[in-house]
Amino acid sequence: MGYFSILGAIPGFFLSSLFFMLLWGPISGKLGLPDIGYVDSMLITITLWIAVAPLAAVRKAKKK
Numbered sequence: 001m002g003y004f005s006i007l008g009a010i011p012g013f014f015l016s017s018l019f020f021m022l023l024w025g026p027i028s029g030k031l032g033l034p035d036i037g038y039v040d041s042m043l044i045t046i047t048l049w050i051a052v053a054p055l056a057a058v059r060k061a062k063k064k
Contacts, residue, residue, distance in 0.1 A: 013049065017042040 021041035028035055036044070
């Protein structure tokens, strides 16, 4: 089941990156930061996913 959940997460990754890029535009304008492209938003998204995944795994293990 783990392999198929990884395959299921792939579209979520690309959508998360797209939403991050789209939402960054209005936020960066108010903060005076530069806009980011899709590739940069993918790098930020994968970094956040790598940081959060161990926390989610620990929480899931504690529930069992």
